[in-house]
Amino acid sequence: MTMSLDAPDETMLQQHFDSTIAHEHRVEPRDWMPDGYRKTMIRQIAQHAHSEIIGMQPEGNWITRAPSLRRKAVLLAKVQDEAGHGMYLYSAAETLGADRADLTDKLVHGQQKYSSIFNYPTLSYADVGVIGWLVDGAAICNQVPLCRSSYGPYGRAMIRICKEESFHQRQGYELLMTMMAGTDAQRAMVQGAVDRFWWPSLMMFGPPDDASVNTEQSMAWGIKRHTNDELRQRFVDMSVPQAEKLGVRLPDPELAWNDARQHYDFGSVDWDELSAVIKGNGPCNAQRVAHRKAAHDEGAWVRDAATAYAAKTSRRLEAKT
Amino acid sequence: MTEWPLYEVFLRGKRGLNHVHVGSLHAADPEMALHHARDLYTRRNEGVSIWVVPAAMITASSPDEKDPFFAPAGDKVYRHPTFYEIPDDVPHM
Numbered sequence: 001m002t003m004s005l006d007a008p009d010e011t012m013l014q015q016h017f018d019s020t021i022a023h024e025h026r027v028e029p030r031d032w033m034p035d036g037y038r039k040t041m042i043r044q045i046a047q048h049a050h051s052e053i054i055g056m057q058p059e060g061n062w063i064t065r066a067p068s069l070r071r072k073a074v075l076l077a078k079v080q081d082e083a084g085h086g087m088y089l090y091s092a093a094e095t096l097g098a099d100r101a102d103l104t105d106k107l108v109h110g111q112q113k114y115s116s117i118f119n120y121p122t123l124s125y126a127d128v129g130v131i132g133w134l135v136d137g138a139a140i141c142n143q144v145p146l147c148r149s150s151y152g153p154y155g156r157a158m159i160r161i162c163k164e165e166s167f168h169q170r171q172g173y174e175l176l177m178t179m180m181a182g183t184d185a186q187r188a189m190v191q192g193a194v195d196r197f198w199w200p201s202l203m204m205f206g207p208p209d210d211a212s213v214n215t216e217q218s219m220a221w222g223i224k225r226h227t228n229d230e231l232r233q234r235f236v237d238m239s240v241p242q243a244e245k246l247g248v249r250l251p252d253p254e255l256a257w258n259d260a261r262q263h264y265d266f267g268s269v270d271w272d273e274l275s276a277v278i279k280g281n282g283p284c285n286a287q288r289v290a291h292r293k294a295a296h297d298e299g300a301w302v303r304d305a306a307t308a309y310a311a312k313t314s315r316r317l318e319a320k321t
Numbered sequence: 322m323t324e325w326p327l328y329e330v331f332l333r334g335k336r337g338l339n340h341v342h343v344g345s346l347h348a349a350d351p352e353m354a355l356h357h358a359r360d361l362y363t364r365r366n367e368g369v370s371i372w373v374v375p376a377a378m379i380t381a382s383s384p385d386e387k388d389p390f391f392a393p394a395g396d397k398v399y400r401h402p403t404f405y406e407i408p409d410d411v412p413h414m
């Protein structure tokens with residue numbers, strides 16, 4: 001017979017949850033939380049994890065063709081970090097009851113999304129530098145506030161990730177400085193990469209505030225700390241002086257300092273392009289998902305072999321005792 | 322394929338510190354869990370020692386029973402050094 005405990009009723013649990021959020025305390029895995037919070041958190045963390053995993057592809061494309069051993073070692077370490085980020089995040093998603101294999105399944109069947117930026121191709125080695133500078137730079141803008149996410153395991157994963165992102169951005173910028181000090185052809189490669197990646201980087205912050213449906217609830221739950229437009233503005237303000245120092249032109253004729261606002265004004269983003277890419281019609285969507293699926297399928301025999309080996313060794317251990 | 326079990330990972334950051342929980346991973350056996358933990362959680366010398374524990378083996382208190390469960394410690398303020406008033410001029414205290 002089990003002892004009967006009075007189950008706390010839903011309103012009391014909700015009140016307890018609300019006060020945890022109101023006091024800026026963290027929600028932890030075994031706490032009661034509203035279904036909507038759990039679902040939103042799983043979706044946010046899974047999308048983020050998928051982005052890290054798919055994000056290995058555009059740069060991984062250049063590992064075998066890195067221009068020197070030094071650049072190759074750096075790029076390998078960077079791409080390996082991105083795999084690690086994906087793993088930290090899948091681990092956080094699992095604390096909410098999500099199943100890792102199921103999340104991978106949803107990714108390769110196109111049922112869950114990842115960041116739009118990774119659906120653009122990398123055409124030259126300068127792209128590796130620009131991705132480090134702008135794409136990881138934009139990711140840092142997005143991620144630093146998420147270290148204070150109300151969901152404990154997600155915040156802790158973000159702290160780890162942010163520490164590593166700084167290396168990503170700096171290696172990219174250093175690579176670009178090296179190329180800018182090189183030949184005219186190298187400088188042209190850098191400018192070309194900036195021209196292709198600037199606008200897609202601005203899209204990484206998501207749709208404009210008036211079209212962003214989930215922002216209000218996410219801010220109330222403490223799982224989003226700034227609006228998309230605030231973060232986009234912060235990124236532009238950070239990037240302009242960096243571009244000047246580098247000696248590249250950002251491809252926006254409307255970019256200008258606004259003394260009254262104390263911010264840079266900038267042109268309007270092509271939101272039709274963003275929604276096309278999100279819907280699966282970017283230049284590389286099909287290729288990215290197919291590549292992820294192939295890697296997973298081709299790894300099946302390794303996973304099976306390891307499982308069989310583990311079963312065999314544990315049988316041997318049992319036989320000995 | 323049966324899914325690999327989940328292991329929780331604990332790291333000792335440096336000698337003299339406790340192991341601290343850092344996350345989890347899946348592995349076929351404990352040895353693989355250790356190798357994966359090294360690759361995943363100590364790429365920058367974050368640890369000098371790693372524990373991996375099958376998640377299913379962990380027994381945890383549950384937040385709902387938080388108050389009664391931790392109550393024995395709650396009313397024992399005399400376990401804390403600040404409970405005792407010592408004059409400021411007593412050295413090394």
Ligand SMILES: [Fe+2]
Binds near residue numbers: 052161
């Ligand atoms: Fe990352």
Ligand SMILES: [Fe+2]
Binds near residue numbers: 139
């Ligand atoms: Fe990164």
